Amino acid sequence: MTTLPATTAAIDPEGPGGPEVLTLVERPVPKAGRGEVLVKVAAAGVNRPDVAQRMGVYPPPTGAPTIPGLEIAGEVVAVGDDVDSAMAGQKVCALVGGGGYAEYCAAPIGQCLPVPAPLTMLEAAALPETFFTVWSNLFQRGGAREGDTVLAHGGTSGIGTTAILLGKVFGLTVLVTAGSEEKCARAKEIGAAHAINYKTQDFVEEVKRLAPSGVAVVLDMIGGDYVPRNLACLAEEGRHVSIAAQRGAKAEIPLWPIMAKRLTLTGSLLRPRSVEFKSSVADDLRRQVWPHLEAGHIRPVIDSTFPLSRAADAHRRMESSQHVGKIVLTIS
Numbered sequence: 001m002t003t004l005p006a007t008t009a010a011i012d013p014e015g016p017g018g019p020e021v022l023t024l025v026e027r028p029v030p031k032a033g034r035g036e037v038l039v040k041v042a043a044a045g046v047n048r049p050d051v052a053q054r055m056g057v058y059p060p061p062t063g064a065p066t067i068p069g070l071e072i073a074g075e076v077v078a079v080g081d082d083v084d085s086a087m088a089g090q091k092v093c094a095l096v097g098g099g100g101y102a103e104y105c106a107a108p109i110g111q112c113l114p115v116p117a118p119l120t121m122l123e124a125a126a127l128p129e130t131f132f133t134v135w136s137n138l139f140q141r142g143g144a145r146e147g148d149t150v151l152a153h154g155g156t157s158g159i160g161t162t163a164i165l166l167g168k169v170f171g172l173t174v175l176v177t178a179g180s181e182e183k184c185a186r187a188k189e190i191g192a193a194h195a196i197n198y199k200t201q202d203f204v205e206e207v208k209r210l211a212p213s214g215v216a217v218v219l220d221m222i223g224g225d226y227v228p229r230n231l232a233c234l235a236e237e238g239r240h241v242s243i244a245a246q247r248g249a250k251a252e253i254p255l256w257p258i259m260a261k262r263l264t265l266t267g268s269l270l271r272p273r274s275v276e277f278k279s280s281v282a283d284d285l286r287r288q289v290w291p292h293l294e295a296g297h298i299r300p301v302i303d304s305t306f307p308l309s310r311a312a313d314a315h316r317r318m319e320s321s322q323h324v325g326k327i328v329l330t331i332s
Contacts, residue, residue, distance in 0.1 A: 004077065004078065006029060008029045008030075008102050009026060010025055010067050010101060011023070011068065011101035011311045012025050012101075012102075013054060016054065016056025016057075017054070017055075017056075019054070019312035019313070019315040019319070027067065029104045030065070030104060031080070031106065033080050033106065035081070035083060036080040036083065036108055037076045037079050037080065037112060038076070038077055038080075038104060039077070040074050040077045040103065041072045041073070041074040041105050042073055042122070042330070042332055043074070043125035043328050044072045044308075044329045045069075045070070045072075045100070045125050045128070045129055045158075045326055045327070045329075046069075046311075046314045046318055047070055047130075047158065050069060050315070051318055051319060054068065060097065061097060064097035064098040064099075065097070066098065067105075070098065070128075071093070071095055071126070071127070072093065072094055072100045072107065072128075073091070073115060073125035075090070075091055075092075091115040091124075092112040092114060093113055093114075093115055093125060094107035094111050094112040095107075095129060095132050095270075096108075096111065097271060101311055101329060103308075108275045110275055110279025110283075112282070113282055116294045117294055118293070118294070119293065122302065123299055123300050125329075126302060126325075126328055127300055129158070129270075130159050130161075130300075132270060132282070133162075133270050134163050134219070135281060136268065136270065136281050138152075138163055140281075140284070141239070141266050142216075142217040143216075145171075146171030148215075148216035149172070149173040150174055150219065151175045151176070151177075151215045153176070153177050153218075153221055153222050153226070154176075154177070154178075154221050154222070155192055156186055156324040157221070158327075160176055160178075161187075161190055164190045164191045166298070167191070168191040173211075174191070175195075175196065175211065176195050176196070177195070177196045177197075178195055178198070183197075184196070186324050203233075204232050207233040208232075208233070211233075211235075214238055214261075215233055216238055217239045218238070219241050220240060220243065220244075221242075223242060223245030223247050223249060224246075225247060225248075227251035227253055228252065231257055234261060237261070237262050237264075238264070239263070240264065240267075242265075242266070243267060243268065243269075300325065300326055301325030302326055305330050306327070
């Protein structure tokens with residue numbers, strides 16, 4: 001096993017605030033607990049929940065590290081009890097409950113996946129959070145299947161670009177919304193069938209024009225007043241899947257369309273779910289999605305990269321909403 005240092009460089013703000021609170025500090029190197037591996041982190045993805053945690057509105061679950069960062073890629077340098085020692089030296093990407101903005105991070109073995117051969121560590125770090133989220137919500141909860149037309153908001157976000165990529169390889173027609181003509185063009189380049197500029201077009205009317213019978217699934221991260229409009233886009237037996245609430249957590253919904261079209265309203269949060277659940281999603285991804293990554297059929301869309309010392313700039317980029325795809329921190 002590698003001789004480990006006592007401390008790791010990390011981003012671990014003492015309190016909530018703006019991006020300026022994201023400064024480098026030293027923290028003890030975590031230990032791999034039972035069922036865990038310790039990863040020397042090469043890169044870590046930046047996600048909206050990281051921004052919310054920094055602002056103090058999305059605290060980490062009980063027992064999770066206060067260090068932000070929900071996805072990493074790197075090399076396993078130590079294993080805990082009940083983990084095969086052959087994992088040492090393996091290159092993995094992992095979904096974690098926190099701790100990713102650091103040189104070393106512990107990860108449950110069930111939430112680790114091999115780095116696909118065609119991908120760099122940087123690209124692999126951009127996979128777990130959005131691939132786990134889109135797979136578990138669009139495909140598992142939403143039941144999207146080959147031939148379906150679906151609507152995903154935030155088409156050029158990490159979630160949106162992942163929905164487009166997975167939709168391509170699983171035979172979906174993916175409609176997205178985005179906030180500029182440039183972003184709409186990029187979404188179509190990535191593989192969206194249609195991209196709707198929500199600032200200049202009524203997305204409900206556009207969806208009705210593009211899919212007169214309605215869409216099978218809406219993957220919604222917007223919430224608020226978008227919810228009743230989303231319901232108007234759904235076909236009979238359609239599914240509305242909520243994964244965030246950027247425009248507010250309260251919505252007024254009409255009941256008659258829900259009853260008349262027999263709609264299903266559901267949603268989920270990934271971070272608080274059990275290791276067992278996340279491990280089951282990882283197993284599904286390994287079987288059904290990873291072969292497409294290994295074959296080079298899809299690869300994550302990377303917007304920009306920043307060294308760990310510039311995590312504040314990475315958050316500023318995220319908050320600008322100008323990014324297309326994933327923002328990644330390079331660490332070691």
